[in-house]
Amino acid sequence: MKKISIIFLLLFGGVAVQGQDDYFNRTVRVKEYLEPAIPHPDQxxxxxxxxxxxxxxxxxxxxxxxxxxxxxxxxxxxxxxxxxxxxxxxxxxxxxxxxxxxxxxxxxxxxxxxxxxxxxxxxxxxxxxxxxxxxxxxxxxxxxxxxxxxxxxxxxxxxxxxxxxxxxxxxxxxxxxxxxxxxxxxxxxxxxxxxxxxxxxxxxxxxxxxxxxxxxxxxxxxxxxxxxxxxxxxxxxxxxxxxxxxxxxxxxxxxxxxxxxxxxxxxxxxxxxxxxxxxxxxxxxxxxxxxxxxxxxxxxxxxxxxxxxxxxxxxxxxxxxxxxxxxxxxxxxxxxxxxxxxxxxxxxxxxxxxxxxxxxxxxxxxxxxxxxxxxxxxxxxxxxxxxxxxxxxxxxxxxxxxxxxxxxxxxxxxxxxxxxxxxxxxxFMYSETNFMAARWMEYKMHMKVFETSAPRKNLDQSVVQQTGMAPWVYNLYVSPKEQVSTGHRYFEWGLPVMLGYIRDHLATYQKYPMKDIGLKKPGQ
The missing domain is CATH 3.40.720.10 (Alkaline Phosphatase, subunit A)
Incomplete structure (x- = not known):
């Protein structure tokens, strides 16, 4: 495992995925408080x-x-x-x-x-x-x-x-x-x-x-x-x-x-x-x-x-x-x-x-x-x-x-x-403090989803629901409307990679926690 990945894991408790340090994760964390980025030296x-x-x-x-x-x-x-x-x-x-x-x-x-x-x-x-x-x-x-x-x-x-x-x-x-x-x-x-x-x-x-x-x-x-x-x-x-x-x-x-x-x-x-x-x-x-x-x-x-x-x-x-x-x-x-x-x-x-x-x-x-x-x-x-x-x-x-x-x-x-x-x-995508989904390459993985009870009622008549055993995953190149999840069927190879990214992201809140300024709705 590369040195940068070892440092990252020590700092944030990330979960390593086999092969992630070469093809799947080319990011480098320059400073602890900065999001890792993919370096392109020539560019x-x-x-x-x-x-x-x-x-x-x-x-x-x-x-x-x-x-x-x-x-x-x-x-x-x-x-x-x-x-x-x-x-x-x-x-x-x-x-x-x-x-x-x-x-x-x-x-x-x-x-x-x-x-x-x-x-x-x-x-x-x-x-x-x-x-x-x-x-x-x-x-x-x-x-x-x-x-x-x-x-x-x-x-x-x-x-x-x-x-x-x-x-x-x-x-x-x-x-x-x-x-x-x-x-x-x-x-x-x-x-x-x-x-x-x-x-x-x-x-x-x-x-x-x-x-x-x-x-x-x-x-x-x-x-x-x-x-x-x-x-x-x-x-x-x-x-x-x-x-x-x-x-x-x-x-x-x-x-x-x-x-x-x-x-x-x-x-x-x-x-x-x-x-x-x-x-x-x-x-x-x-x-x-x-x-x-x-x-x-x-x-x-x-x-x-x-x-x-x-x-x-x-x-x-x-x-x-x-x-x-x-x-x-x-x-x-x-x-x-x-x-x-x-x-x-x-x-x-x-x-x-x-x-x-x-x-x-x-x-x-x-x-x-x-x-x-x-x-x-x-x-x-x-x-x-x-x-x-x-x-x-x-x-x-x-x-x-x-x-x-x-x-x-x-x-x-x-x-x-x-x-x-x-x-x-x-x-990484949120609804208020709810972590909802992530986009990586052409793939979108939902951990929670919005379900509307009437057409065009995204704000006034929808609920947030947890996904089941398998996260909902869409290849946005072939399913840009996110109509039928096929993650378990066609994306088994990518599920652990994306789950690892999400775990690493959420782990940053251990040192840099969410701030509550009083905008949480009653009951949340």
């Missing part, structure tokens, strides 16, 4: 050579769309075919790298936490979206480090534009957890929508005392703030018309932030976080009925696509597209519960589940002159990896604190090498 050298030629720190722009389905973008099988053309997102993909196996968490708050901290949400405690007026008993950010914080301390101008939904109490807002500045709203689109649409929410809006009580829990406004300063309201959200304009407000702010960073000659890290296409979708006047489908969700997709075009065009206008890494994705699969105000996925399930439809999302990486255009890869990419990769691109990888376990891996060589391979061995 890493190629990526480093490209970065050295830049001779300056690159800008980082992460475009995060809310609840967009894997199949909504044209190059992923949607677009014109489903009544909402996406020319700008198609262009970004065709001129960059299109990932076909990018993974988020099942819902928005956990994904945003994972992207910003590099940690599976069970570790940070941000395991599910907070609800109206709900405040965790413990501020998770007291012991978490965002990529924005690390980059801000290492020469970057950092900001988030748009939806936050990661805590509204003192000490939990963006300008208090590492961002230099921000503009957006603290909650989620539906939280504001419930105050303005009496057709959908009559039992709230038509009862004045009830409405007043609920409104008292929510700040109905777009706000902005800077590090060390109090947040200030900049636009109310009290009507459908005002709510329809928020993404345009966010876009204007992102454009202004980018321009200011360029004028100040400072590298920037910006997360542009859409409110769309989370329900309920109200598009700005310019886009009403403009999609071929003429449904609000489809109009919203076109508005999102237009804003993506505005941001990427600005990079060209400012002549910084050759020095800006762009990554576009969604925070989870489409919300089937709100149909027809929801997106499309070709996979089983949707938002809220760990079926592919809930966690497999678009992933587009673009960087002119650095990422070869037209690449398509099925290499594994977890949105946790954006934490590590962003910090690595900024040259600050040694600044990642050792106090927390980091589940992300640095994917710089995967993205930048001409024929780069993923450095990630497996993706």
């Amino acid at each position: 890493q050298k190629e990526a480093e050579s490209k970065l050295e030629k830049l001779n300056k720190k690159p800008n980082i722009l992460i475009i995060l769309i809310d609840d967009m389905g894997y199949g909504d973008i044209g190059v992923y099988g949607g677009g014109t075919a489903i009544g909402a053309p996406t020319p700008n997102m198609n262009k970004l993909a065709n001129e960059g790298l299109r990932l076909t196996s990018a993974y988020a968490q099942p819902t928005c708050t956990p994904t945003r936490a994972a992207l910003m901290t590099g940690r599976i949400p069970a570790r940070s405690g941000l395991t599910r979206p907070t609800l109206t007026g709900e405040n965790p008993k413990v501020n998770p950010w007291e012991s978490e480090n965002t990529a924005a914080k690390i980059l801000s301390e290492n020469g970057y101008k950092t900001a988030i534009s748009g939806k936050w939904h990661l805590g509204e109490t003192k000490g939990s807002m963006p300008n208090e957890v590492g961002y230099d500045e921000w503009l957006g709203f603290a909650a989620v689109q539906s939280e504001y929508s419930q105050f303005v649409n009496e057709w959908i929410y009559p039992d709230l809006i038509n009862k004045p005392e009830r409405l007043a009580a609920v409104k008292a829990m929510v700040n109905e406004a777009v706000v902005k703030g800077k590090k060390g300063e109090e947040n200030k309201e900049v636009a109310p959200i009290t009507t459908i018309e005002e709510l329809s304009k928020v993404d345009q407000i966010f876009a204007d702010y992102s454009e202004d932030f980018i321009r200011r960073a360029v004028e100040e000659d400072q590298p920037f890290y910006l997360i542009h976080s859409f409110s769309k296409v989370h329900n309920d979708n109200y598009v700005s006047e310019e886009f009403k009925g403009k999609s071929p489908a003429a449904f609000p969700y489809k109009d919203a997709i076109m508005e999102v696509d237009d804003i993506v075009g505005r941001l990427t065009q600005l990079l060209e206008e400012l002549d910084i597209d050759e020095n800006t890494f762009v990554f576009l994705t969604s925070d989870n699969g489409p919300n089937e519960d709100t149909w027809p105000d929801g997106g499309f996925t070709p996979f089983r399930g949707g938002k809220g589940t760990t079926w592919e439809g809930g966690v497999r999302v678009p992933g587009i990486a673009y960087w002119k002159g650095m990422i070869e255009p037209g690449r398509i890869s099925d290499g594994l990419f977890d949105l946790c990896d954006l934490f590590n990769t962003s910090i690595a691109l900024a040259g600050a990888y040694d600044k990642i604190p050792s106090s927390n376990y980091i589940d992300g891996v640095d994917q710089t060589s995967f993205l930048l090498a001409g024929e780069g391979d993923s450095n990630r061995n497996a993706v």
